[in-house]
Amino acid sequence: MTTEADSFPRRHARTQRFTLGAPRAFTVAPDGSRVTFLRSPSGTDRANCLWVLDLPDGPERVAADPGALLGGAAEQLSPEERARRERSREGGAGIVGYATDAAVESAAFALSGRLFTADLRAGAEAGATRELRVPGPVIDPRPAPDGRHVAYVSGGALRVVEAGGEGDRALAEPESDNVTYGLAEFVAAEEMGRARGFWWAPESDRLLVARVDDTPVNRWWIADPAHPGREPNLVAYPAAGTDNAEVRLFVLGLGGERTEVAWDRARYPYLARVHWSGAGAPLLLVQSRDQRGQVFLAVDPESGATRMVHADEDPVWLELFPxxxxxxxxxxxxxxxxxxxxxxxxxxxxxxxxxxxxxxxxxxxxxxxxxxxxxxxxxxxxxxxxxxxxxxxxxxxxxxxxxxxxVHSAVRAGGVTVLVSSVLDSPGARVQVLRDGKLTATVRSYAEDPGMSPRVTLTRGGARKIPCAVLMPTDYSGDTPLPVLMDPYGGPHGQRVVAAHNPHLTSQWFADQGFAVVVADGRGTPGHSPAWEKAVRDEVAAVALQDQVDALHSLAGDFPLDLGRVAIRGWSFGGYLAALAALRRPDVFHAAVVGAPVTDMRLYDTHYKERYLGHPDEQPEVYRRNSVIDDAGLVDAAEPHRPMMIIHGLADDNVVVAHSLRLSSALLAAGRPHEVLPLSGVTHMTPQETVAENLLRLQLDFLRRSLSLNAPTGQAG
Structure with missing residues (x-):
């Protein structure tokens, strides 16, 4: 019997889902002489250090330790840096990102809004790290390929400083409070996978720099009701159907030269990708607002003119890829x-x-x-x-x-491949360093062992062969039907059915409380086929929900599932799906945990919603039938009315709390039972240890009450 201190919810929260202490963010030197990466000192320490592995047989060494650099002081993050971390779902601390020169001999990183550089070469003195005294707070510092300068953003300006700390200057300064140079706009960072806003030329003599003007974007207020004396946070949020930020691109020379890059921004307003290497001219990928057309453009850095290299069109949408x-x-x-x-x-x-x-x-x-x-x-x-x-x-x-x-990923350079592998029967990820395909080193993980292993079966369900994971209680040996917990994400860009150990841990914990847990990746989820992903166009709600139902019913023939006691839980898209399940299919689902759901499609951002549902002014009916709060079933007085627990962070600037408040108001007006759990100070992530821990316990309590279940004796903690 586990104690409260070492229970799974506590350890899961304290270790940030057992990710702390795991190495990540690998960079390989082009000559294959070293690998740099980030890793915190233990499985419960959030502060990442910058490490170097010297090859072929050198030890791992610390190139930069945030504790030593800050002298033990607590980190101070600017609002801009907090926003960047929220967009990237970064829950760590210390050095959470870094960039190197082309030779991977020096690195630059921001720490507590200050700029630091580190010498990565073999033989460099331990702690050969220096602070460059520049205006702060510093965001996204990046060395030039030749290592002689570092560019960074501060106060909305794109600045450069010599590697020795001299000659700091602004290359572009904002003309108003609504303008920034060198940062990605909201939809680029949140939806396009473009977190950067500037790119060095391979010759290190100039940069491509994005200028973002969010003057046209609607302003929303994110308040903290638990602290009424605090001023609400003003955010520019481009909701579906409203204006986006204006994004332009400039070539900026180190001597102050400035040339605007020209393309048809009216037709292709989204700057989705930028690439600049020695193999060719600067390369842009720009998209139309409806994301059904895109062009690849080569840039002349001298004149700013562009020429089309390739064009794509798709009647549904065009996906963006890393x-x-x-x-x-x-x-x-x-x-x-x-x-x-x-x-x-x-x-x-x-x-x-x-x-x-x-x-x-x-x-x-x-x-x-x-x-x-x-x-x-x-x-x-x-x-x-x-x-x-x-x-x-x-x-x-x-x-x-x-x-x-x-599940495998890799980074490669100089004949060296860093292969990161996760498997079903072993916790965490194994990191192998291969030279010409032969194992030459491994990188150690300090992540904690979860102390449990998922009892998971990967299978496919229904006529459409929906990928599914079925998890049974660890000590279950009979064939007595078990109450079912559907545990999906179930939407675009969120694959949950994976052949890896740790992604199934929370589902296994719920299984060990007496459930058969089912995770189903229906149409719209990635990793299957283009047609599979694009089947949700205009019908996200109907298609995603139907696949959950079909998966559940098909699996009942092979697993001991009690279809008279079925609950569903989810967060973000999964929360939306859980709300849909309780409202539209009460004949199948008997309770729902609805976490941070998108309930009103018009309250979510342009790039995401318009990709799947079109423009709301052109397709208002599509938005209506995919919105939970407009669901005719919501106000239908007919029974059954299934209980819902609605959970939402009040500081969420991605799925704002208005979604849950509007759902609750509609449920109250319809006389439908539900609970609301507001999380003060919590964003779309829930990195706070006590919040993350108790969320699991409160969900379990709600599910037991709603399905009239007793706690099993000797349950796992």
Missing amino acids: GVPCWSPSGQLVRIADEGGARRLAVGERPLTGPQLHIRAVLDVTADDVLVSASAGEEAQSPETGEIHVYRVNELGVERVSQEPG
Whole structure:
């Protein structure tokens, strides 16, 4: 019997889901001589240090320790830095990001709003880290490729300073309080996967810099009702159907030269990707607002003129992918494209992969091959449920780098590959350093062992072969039907059915409380096929909910599921899905935990909602039928009315608390039973230890009450 101090909810919260102490953010030197990465000193310490592994057989060494650099003082984060971390879902502390020069000999990072550089070379003195005294608070510092300067953002200005700390100056300063240089706008960081706002030229003599003017964007107030004396936080939030920020791009020379990059911003307002390497001209990917058209543009840095390299159109939408577009060393465009019903890798105009692979990201490009992350495609001979592998692709064929069944990713340079692998039967991730395919080193993880292993079966359910994970109680040995807890995310960009250990831990904890837990990745979720993801267009609610129902009913034939006692829990899209389940299918679902749900489609951001539902002024009916609070079933007086627990962070600036408040008001007006759990000071993440711990316990209590269940004797903590 576990004690309160070492219970799973407590340890899960204290270790940030057992991620603290795990190495991450790897960079390999182009000569293959070293690997840099971030890692906190233990599985309960949030403060990351910057580490270096010298190859071939050198030890791991600390290049920068935030505790020593701050002299034990607490970190001070600016509002801009807090916002950046919220967009990237960064719950760590200390050094949470860094950038290096081209040779990976020096690194720059911000710590408590101050600028630091670290010498990464072998033989550098321990702690060879220095602070550059520059105006703060500093955001996103990045060394020039030659290491002679560092660019950074402070006060909305893009500034540069010499590596020795001299010559600090602004290259571009905001013309008003609504303008920033060098930062990504909200939708780029939240939805496009573009967290950066400036890019160095490979010659280190100039930069491409984004200028963001959010004057046109609606202003919302995020208040903290628990502290009425505090002034609400004013945020620029581009809700669906409203104006986005105006984004322009400039080439800025170190001597003050300034040239604007020209493209048809009226037709293609979204600056989705920027790439600048020695293999070709600066490369942009810009999208139309409806995300059905995009063009790849090469930039002339001297004049700012652009020329089209390639154009794409799609009748549904065009997806954005990590690592592309980019140039191959021979100057060919590397991209990922949905063609012929498959997601393919293309170099130039030639696709190099077929329907057997579903390409997810480009990891590295050399003259010999392209390193990619991919799942098995729909035409693969043996579908691998939940597996993601690393492959080498060239004109001669495809070679799989990762072998063990699981979820794999990689970073590569200089003949060295850092392969990060997670598998079902082992906690955490294993990090192997390979040289020319041979193991040369491993990187240690300090993450805590969860002390439990998921009893999970990966399978597929229903006629559509929906990927599913079914988890049974650890000590369950009978065939007595168990109450069911559906535990999905179930929406775009959120794959939950994966062949890895730690992603299933929370589901297993709920299973050990006496549930059969089902996780289903229905249509709209990634990793299957373009048609699978795009099936939700205009019908997100109906399609996502139907697949949860179909998965549940199909699995009942193979697992001991009590269909008379079915609950559902979820957060964000999963919370939306849980609310839909309780309201639209009370014949199937008997209780719902609704966490941070999007309930009014018009209250979420432009890039996300308009991708799936179109423009609300053009398709108001589509928005109505996909919004929970407009659901006709909400006000239907007919029984049954299923209980809901609605949970929301009051400081959430992504899914604002208005979503839950509007849902609660509509439920109250309809006389429908529900509970509301407001989380003071909590954003869309829940990194606070006590909050994260007690959220699990309170959800369990609600589920037991709602399904009339007794706590099993000797339950796992």
